[in-house]
Amino acid sequence: MNEKTLVLIKPDAMIKRLAGxxxxxxxxxxxxxxxxxxxxxxxxxxxKHYEEHKEKPFFQELIEHITGKLHENENVIAIVYSGxxxxxxxxxxxxxxxxxxxxxHTLRGKYGKIHSKTNCHETVIHASDSQDNAKKEIDLxxxxxxxxx
Numbered sequence: 001m002n003e004k005t006l007v008l009i010k011p012d013a014m015i016k017r018l019a020g021x022x023x024x025x026x027x028x029x030x031x032x033x034x035x036x037x038x039x040x041x042x043x044x045x046x047x048k049h050y051e052e053h054k055e056k057p058f059f060q061e062l063i064e065h066i067t068g069k070l071h072e073n074e075n076v077i078a079i080v081y082s083g084x085x086x087x088x089x090x091x092x093x094x095x096x097x098x099x100x101x102x103x104x105h106t107l108r109g110k111y112g113k114i115h116s117k118t119n120c121h122e123t124v125i126h127a128s129d130s131q132d133n134a135k136k137e138i139d140l141x142x143x144x145x146x147x148x149x
Contacts, residue, residue, distance in 0.1 A: 004034070005086045005128045006137040010066060011074035013124035018111050019077055022125060025107060026081065029089045035080035035138075035147045041067045048140055065122075078141045082149075087134055090127045 007026065009019050027033075039045075046063045053059050061070075068074040081090060095106025103109050111124045128134035138147075 002082065002084055003086045003131055003134065004080055004082045004138060005090050005134045006126070006141060007079040007081060007090060007128075008066075008126035008141075009077040009079070010122075010124055010126060011068040011070070011076060012065070012122040013111060014074040014077070015072060016111070016124075018124060022107055022111075023077075023079075025093060026079070026090065029081075029083075029086075029093060031081040031083035031086050031089065033079060034082045034149060035078070035142050037078055037142075037146065039076045039078050039141070041076050043067060045140070049137065066126075080138055080142060080147055087128055087131065091129060094125055094127045 009022055013019060013022060043063060046066045047054070049066065050059065050062045053062060064070050066076065068076075083089070093107060095103060095108035095112075107125050108123050112122055128137050
């Protein structure tokens, strides 16, 4: 099934200079990149992105993480990929949310960690987990005219 998915290279990956490595590995999935931009994530966007976690105790840490507050105000690279089974292909490469539980060859297994001071998962990357979420997230992060088909 041809589908689109959103990928965010998070501030912890940016500060570690991992963006090129991550994009290179995503390139090997044989998907088409149809959107790419550098984003200085504001609190409003972060809160909309993580809206489903609003009542959870780690919500504020998520907001601080994605806005770069925990990482020297670093930015995020937002990418939209399109292709056959894009969501499952990307999710498989990304690995489990908890880096300690991710297989070592996944992006989170290689580059992620649990921050010792905040116990926050530094997952280096976000990837949409379903078609519904992919559509919602892509619409949140990209205007229609920013995507090429």
